Amino acid sequence: MPVLPELAAVLAAASARTRPEPPGGGPVLREAARGYWDRRGLHGAAGGIAAAPGAQPLLLALIGAHGGDVLMPRPCPAAWMPQARLLGRPAYHVPTPAECGGIPDPYALLETVRRVRAEGGRPKLLLLSVVDDPTATVAPPELVREACEAAVDEGLHIISDETWRDTVHRPRDTVLLSPAEMCPDDVTVIADLSGALLPAAWPVAVARFPDTPRAAVRHARTLDILTALGALVAGPVAHAAAHALGEPDSVRDRIRRAAALQTEVAAAAHRAVLGSGALARPPQAGRHLYADLGPLRSRLADLGVTDSMELEEYLTDRLGAPAPGGHRFGDELGALRVRLGTGPLLGATPQQQTESLAAAKPLELPHVARALDDFAAVFAELR
Numbered sequence: 001m002p003v004l005p006e007l008a009a010v011l012a013a014a015s016a017r018t019r020p021e022p023p024g025g026g027p028v029l030r031e032a033a034r035g036y037w038d039r040r041g042l043h044g045a046a047g048g049i050a051a052a053p054g055a056q057p058l059l060l061a062l063i064g065a066h067g068g069d070v071l072m073p074r075p076c077p078a079a080w081m082p083q084a085r086l087l088g089r090p091a092y093h094v095p096t097p098a099e100c101g102g103i104p105d106p107y108a109l110l111e112t113v114r115r116v117r118a119e120g121g122r123p124k125l126l127l128l129s130v131v132d133d134p135t136a137t138v139a140p141p142e143l144v145r146e147a148c149e150a151a152v153d154e155g156l157h158i159i160s161d162e163t164w165r166d167t168v169h170r171p172r173d174t175v176l177l178s179p180a181e182m183c184p185d186d187v188t189v190i191a192d193l194s195g196a197l198l199p200a201a202w203p204v205a206v207a208r209f210p211d212t213p214r215a216a217v218r219h220a221r222t223l224d225i226l227t228a229l230g231a232l233v234a235g236p237v238a239h240a241a242a243h244a245l246g247e248p249d250s251v252r253d254r255i256r257r258a259a260a261l262q263t264e265v266a267a268a269a270h271r272a273v274l275g276s277g278a279l280a281r282p283p284q285a286g287r288h289l290y291a292d293l294g295p296l297r298s299r300l301a302d303l304g305v306t307d308s309m310e311l312e313e314y315l316t317d318r319l320g321a322p323a324p325g326g327h328r329f330g331d332e333l334g335a336l337r338v339r340l341g342t343g344p345l346l347g348a349t350p351q352q353q354t355e356s357l358a359a360a361k362p363l364e365l366p367h368v369a370r371a372l373d374d375f376a377a378v379f380a381e382l383r
Contacts, residue, residue, distance in 0.1 A: 001258060001357070002350040003199050006250045010243045011202070017235030023227040024219075025051030025206070029238045032245035033206040039247070040165075042180050042189065044211050050222050051238070054203035055163065055192035057231035059083050062159055062188060062207060065221035068124025069116060073104045075290070075329035075337070077133045077161065090121055093330050100139045100281070101290070102132030106146040113154045126156045130176065131164040134329045134339040135290040136266070136283035138168060141177040148179045148187070158187045163195035163205075166255050168285045169263035185210050188218075195286075196255050197244040204233055204241040257357045262287055264363055266342045268372050273340070276379035287343050290326075293336040296382045300336060307333045318378045320344075345371040 021029060030049040037044065052058035060083050063070060070084045074093035084091035094104035094112045104112075104126070116123045128147065130139045139147075151158055160179045168174050180187040189208040194200040207222070209215040226232070233241070244251050266283040273280050279292040293300060293311060300306070305314050308325030315323035321344040326337030345368060347353040352367045362368050 001199075001254075001346075002354050004250060004254050006248070007198070007240050007244060011236050011240040014236040014239035017239065019235055020232035021051065021235060021238045023232060024223045025049065025233055026238060029204075029206075029233065029242045029245075032242035033208070036206075036245040036247065037189070037208050040178070042178060042208060044208060048209040048211060048215070048219060050207045050209070050219060050226070051233050051241075052205050052207075052226055052231045053233050053237075054194075055079065055161075055190065055205040056083065057226065057229055058190060058205040058207055059159070059161075060086065061222045061225035061229070061231065062190065062218075063087055063089060063125065064225045065218045066125045066157060068122040070125045070127065071104070071109070071112060071116075071123055071156070072127040072330070073102060073129075075101060075134050075326060075331050076127065077129065078324065078328045080127055081330060090116075092116060092121075092123070096135075097143055099143060100132065100137040101135030102129040102137060103139045103144055103147045104128065106143070106150040109147060109150050110154065113156070123154070123156060126151045126158050127161065128158065128179070129161040129164070130178065131162060131168060131285045133161075133164060133286060134288065135281055136286045136288055137281050138174050138176055138284045141175055144177055144179060145182055148183050152183050152186045156186075158183065160187050160189045161191070162189055163192040164286045165191070166196035167259055167262065167287070169259055169266065169283065171259070174284060180208070180210075185212050185215075188215070193241055193244065196258070197251065198237075198241060202237045202240060204237055206245075254357075261346065261357055261359075261362055262342060265345050265368065265372070268363060269340065269342055269345065269375060272372070272376035272379050275376070276382050278379065278382070283342075288339050288341045290329075290337065290339050293338065293382070297336060299382050305336070308335060308337055309333065311336050311338055315340075315378070319375065345375060347371075 030046040033049045034046040069090040073096045095108045097105045113123050192205040209219045273291045283289040308327045312325035327333045346356045356362045
């Protein structure tokens with residue numbers, strides 16, 4: 001999406017700031033993040049917030065601040081497993097339930113924990129995302145509760161990635177419950193602001209720690225790691241991030257318009273994928289959908305596509321846009337799964353994207369209709 005003019009003006013006004021924020025963010029940024037979560041029912045103090053220049057260094061610091069092995073759902077965001085490996089931590093995937101991605105199946109989680117312990121491992125940390133990348137699903141509250149209770153009963157601390165919570169397509173029809181609302185003493189929440197609030201080129205991510213003595217120790221360790229990494233938020237970017245976290249009317253309006261636009265475009269892309277005979281859960285949030293082309297395996301084999309690496313190469317070439325294969329998200333290489341971004345369907349220029357945001361019927365815009373037709377044609381060829 002084009003940069004919101006108000007945010008660009010705020011960034012420009014702070015361009016003379018030559019010093020970065022202190023490790024974990026300055027008081028203005030941390031207070032803005034506290035207020036953001038407070039409006040979502042997650043109350044706490046600004047002292048329990050940490051900020052970093054992007055989700056990757058923040059997650060790296062959080063994993064580093066916790067001991068033991070790491071568990072995560074399959075599939076999961078592409079950066080999660082590499083972060084654990086970079087720290088030399090054993091990491092394990094846990095299957096997700098049929099209803100959604102982002103959280104582990106509670107019974108599979110318990111079985112995985114017991115197996116890892118039987119093999120001499122020390123499972124201590126669970127990563128999950130209620131509003132999920134890559135599957136673009138929102139986990140039902142009852143499944144979130146079961147998974148969180150199972151994790152806490154087994155002594156796991158939970159890191160809940162809620163980057164995409166403000167991109168839910170139909171917020172009035174979707175119940176979103178944060179694990180931190182269920183298990184407030186056992187959940188650290190993180191959010192990459194590029195999910196809904198800031199452009200990706202302005203990297204800021206924030207973490208909210210529980211209000212407990214143990215969490216205070218982990219918060220201090222996280223700041224130590226961010227300091228060692230030199231992972232400091234740029235001063236002008238911090239100023240813009242604090243403004244966005246305050247959610248003025250222009251930011252709220254952009255979030256609402258972007259979610260409404262993605263609702264229509266993602267649904268149209270989903271119909272095109274299903275029309276080819278492939279499978280995909282209905283996208284409920286974010287800017288992509290996760291497709292399983294397993295039912296088209298024989299046709300794809302005729303085209304020389306037999307695994308997700310070859311599927312990624314084939315669809316990236318045919319769509320003219322990145323289509324990362326499921327192997328990047330922890331799925332097996334032989335599974336023909338792929339994440340399909342909907343952003344390229346909104347327009348090739350900032351002018352077209354702005355027009356898409358403002359349109360009452362975006363699917364009728366010539367550039368959107370043409371992009372969807374081209375997208376559907378690629379999948380129609382696979383029938």
